[in-house]
Amino acid sequence: MTLRLAFMGTPEFAAASLAEIVGAGHDVVAVYTQPARRRGRGQATVKTPVHQLAELFGLTVHTPESFRDPEVIAQFESLDLDAACVVAYGQILPQQALDAPRLGCLNLHGSLLPRWRGAAPIQRAIMAGDEVTGVQIMQMEAGLDTGPVLMSEVVPIAETDTASTLHDRLMSTGAQLWPRTLAALERGSLSATPQSEDGVTYAKKITREDARINWAKPASEVADQIRGLSPVPGAYFELESETKPVRVKVHFAQPEKGDGEPGKVLDDALLIACGRGAVRLTRLQREGKGVMDAKAFLNGTDVPVGTVLG
Structure with missing residues (x-):
């Protein structure tokens, strides 16, 4: 027996789940994803990762702007579904939609609920210094990630994890x-x-203010912030120049011993003083450039000892 399903998701994180569900032999009669958007310098219209994968599988794809449109809900109800599988869809489903499938709507979430309900669980877990996280499938309710948990898997967070590496492990496990x-x-x-x-x-969704490095915090918290925001949007500081401040993203840093005014450069290999301790910046990206290690960065950017980073 196979289930008659709809799949609802948008990013790469969701596409991996769609592949597993199709591979398990279930009848995915419809895929819902966000509409194609203009992206990049050329502003080309790009379909979501879920949309692209669904087309490879020959599945029917719907891209409604809003799931609150009565016609969209009516069409969803007409599918006569056993269940809907939801992964990072990007739209809130009204109760009428949640009630439409015979067995309801199931959602995959990237944390161990009730910790980190909401939009950015992977980043927030690392930024908070959590040692473990996980993935869970829950029965969806009208509340934000409040439904009962149906299946769960714990995933450890390593000291070397970034949002990118943890994302990939949770994506696969989920x-x-x-x-x-x-x-x-x-x-x-x-x-x-x-x-x-x-x-x-x-x-909560990551904001620009979340991304600016606050050197007054303890070194461990600064390092966690940097790891949790790598590679996107990237924790950053500003470096003074002759014309205007240059934004520099930091993609990895390690806590070390050190003492000084918060933000002060303590040696010639980017050891930066924090409110308590210091961090060694090891992977950086100057505005408009690619990611590079600290040595390569310093070959092209002068950061004298004693400089105070903004």
Whole structure:
């Protein structure tokens, strides 16, 4: 027996799940994803990773601007679905849509709920210095990531992890949860565990202010901020120049011993003083340039000892 499904997702993180669900032999009768957008310097119209993969599989793709449109909901209801699988879709589903599939809508989330409900769970977990995170599939409710948990997998966070490396591990682990979850759903053997209201945290969308490095914080927190925002949007500081400040993104840094005014360059290999301790900047990207190691960066950019970074 196979389930009659819709898949709803947008980024690469979601595309991996679509591949696993199709590979498990389920009948994906419709894929919903965000509309194609203009991107890059040439402003070419680019379809989402889920859209591109769905077309390779020969699946029917829908790209509604809003799932609150009555015609969109009516069309969704007409699909006569067993369930909908949702992964980073990017739109809030109204209750009428959540109720349409016979077995409801299931959502894959990149944290161990109720910690880090919301938009940026991977980045926020690293930025907070968490040692573990995970992926969970939940039964969707109207609230923000509040539904009962159906399947879960714990994933450790290494000291060398960035948002990019952790994203890829969670993407793979989460995708592999779908065949197990859907098989149990078919058998009627899924057990739903309500979320505790203790320990709820929210993974708010990353802002420009989140990305600016605050050297007054302890070195461990500065390093976690840098790792959690690498490679996108990238934690940054500003370096004074003769014309205007130059923005420099830092993609990796390691805490070390050191003491001085926060932001002060302590040696000729980019050891920077923090509020407590110091960090060694090892991977950087000057505005308009590619990512490079500290030695290559210093070959093209003068950062004398004693400079105070902004």
